[in-house]
Amino acid sequence: MPGYSSSMEKNTDMKIRDTENNGTGNGYRMVSARPRILYFGTPVVLVCTVGRNGRVNLAPISSAWALGYSIAMGIGEESMTMENLRETGECTLNFPEGALWQAVEKLAHLTGKFPVPADKTESFRYEPDKFAAAGLTQSESVMVNPPGVKECRLRIEASVEDIRYIKDRDVKAGIVEVKALHVMADTGILADSEHIDPASWSPLIYSFRHYFTLGPELGKTFRSEI
Numbered sequence: 001m002p003g004y005s006s007s008m009e010k011n012t013d014m015k016i017r018d019t020e021n022n023g024t025g026n027g028y029r030m031v032s033a034r035p036r037i038l039y040f041g042t043p044v045v046l047v048c049t050v051g052r053n054g055r056v057n058l059a060p061i062s063s064a065w066a067l068g069y070s071i072a073m074g075i076g077e078e079s080m081t082m083e084n085l086r087e088t089g090e091c092t093l094n095f096p097e098g099a100l101w102q103a104v105e106k107l108a109h110l111t112g113k114f115p116v117p118a119d120k121t122e123s124f125r126y127e128p129d130k131f132a133a134a135g136l137t138q139s140e141s142v143m144v145n146p147p148g149v150k151e152c153r154l155r156i157e158a159s160v161e162d163i164r165y166i167k168d169r170d171v172k173a174g175i176v177e178v179k180a181l182h183v184m185a186d187t188g189i190l191a192d193s194e195h196i197d198p199a200s201w202s203p204l205i206y207s208f209r210h211y212f213t214l215g216p217e218l219g220k221t222f223r224s225e226i
């Protein structure tokens with residue numbers, strides 16, 4: 001790839017240790033790298049929680065995946081979100097699409113935690129009303145106390161099943177496993193009452209700290225039901 005090697009050589013943080021000669025003839029020049037960011041592209045989720053004091057909080061995350069109706073999330077230990085999840089055990093997961101990326105970015109430097117945790121004081125500020133700060137609207141949930149985000153066409157109401165620490169203590173985060181209790185979807189993204197239509201749904205993707213949406217469909221797996 002032209003350009004790739006020259007920008008890499010300029011980066012003194014990048015430790016090139018070896019080059020893979022895989023003989024495939026695909027033209028790749030594989031080297032050992034040490035990227036400072038390893039967020040390889042996952043959907044943005046706006047997690048809404050409520051504290052014991054009744055205060056509503058909203059925070060963007062991207063470390064989340066679903067297996068059946070269980071969803072695992074990586075959440076910073078010092079966040080208001082984690083404190084609320086431990087205290088009240090409920091949340092809504094709201095999935096923004098591309099048009100909402102700037103609203104998401106307005107939340108990026110905010111925390112609902114007061115005082116602001118020591119390792120965030122430089123670039124974060126306390127914000128008690130994140131919905132207003134991001135220009136988003138609360139929508140009453142059906143099964144849980146935290147509201148959903150009206151501007152999101154896909155929302156999941158969930159309850160906490162388990163919270164585990166991540167062993168790498170440099171990360172200061174926990175893995176929160178939640179169970180989806182109720183799903184709200186706009187009819188515009190439903191193929192039928194039991195299926196989201198992937199052709200109508202395009203999540204906002206967070207890839208190496210940049211925002212993207214999906215490109216055109218390439219195909220489907222043999223287990224697809226629609």
Ligand SMILES: Cc1cc2nc3c(=O)[nH]c(=O)nc-3n(C[C@H](O)[C@H](O)[C@H](O)COP(=O)(O)O)c2cc1C
Binds near residue numbers: 062107
């Ligand atoms: C696009 C995006 C993705 C993020 N992903 C995560 C994440 O997966 N886990 C996490 O703990 N924080 C993540 N953050 C940072 C939190 O949003 C940030 O720590 C925020 O202050 C948490 O708010 P709170 O303290 O009110 O809960 C992300 C931020 C942005 C903008």
